[in-house]
Amino acid sequence: MPFELPALPYAQDALEPYITANTLSFHHGKHHNAYVTNLNNLVKDTDLASKSLEEIIKATAGDASKAGIFNNAAQVWNHSFYWQCMKPGGGGTPTGDLAAKINADFGSFDDFIAALKTAAGTQFGSGWAWLVKDGGTLKVVKTLNAENPMTNGQTPLLTIDVWEHAYYLDYQNRRPDYVQTFLNSLVNWDFVSQQLAAA
Structure with a gap:
């Protein structure tokens, strides 16, 4: 299965005024989406196509010949994780x-x-x-x-x-x-x- 752009865990304007819908439309809709598209194109018809993002990241890290695959896979993972690290009404201190x-x-x-x-x-x-x-x-x-x-x-x-x-x-x-x-x-x-x- 090709990798897909995960939906944001909140509405695009939910983090305003701190991060605007305009930023999220570009950051998620354009940048993150481009990494997903690039990754799918790079791993298509290879033995990496059936692997998880984590497996691809670990398999290609430090391999100059697979830098493009690593960069796009890691950026897909990093961004998906980053969205989860924020929420409306966040901040404060942990417990x-x-x-x-x-x-x-x-x-x-x-x-x-x-x-x-x-x-x-x-x-x-x-x-x-x-x-x-x-x-x-x-x-x-x-x-x-x-x-x-x-x-x-x-x-x-x-x-x-x-x-x-x-x-x-x-x-x-x-x-x-x-x-x-x-x-x-x-x-x-x-x-x-x-x-x-x-x-």
Whole structure:
């Protein structure tokens, strides 16, 4: 079966005023959709066509001859995950096991947020900032372009897309403002908690 563009988990205008319907129409409808289309074209009639996104990402990571496949597969996965990391009325602070684990591994929630904002703000060019589970420990990492922490044996729990197309229509070059708004008003801690429980 060809890969398909997953529907957004909320209405296109549901994240306004923080992320506008205009941004989501381009980011989801054009950018994410293009990765899906490109991936399907690249894997058609190959042994990768029957594999999952995760299997394709792991099978092609670091292989220069399959860079196009990796980049498109990882971007399909990264974006599908990113949409889930946000919700209308999001933000605030996590609770339960996630809150306890963050406090244990980072020292405090504030220290975790500082690390995540630094990763998102210092990723040069395009990429992603992540909260991951690495072995038994939570860590903040950043990746370039389409890279995904799963290729390093880490389990993604949360991501912030810091490609310019994620925020430029709403925030222009003010990436720190977008990241702060994501954390204050959009992040879906319930989803992150579910990822931790499943990791």
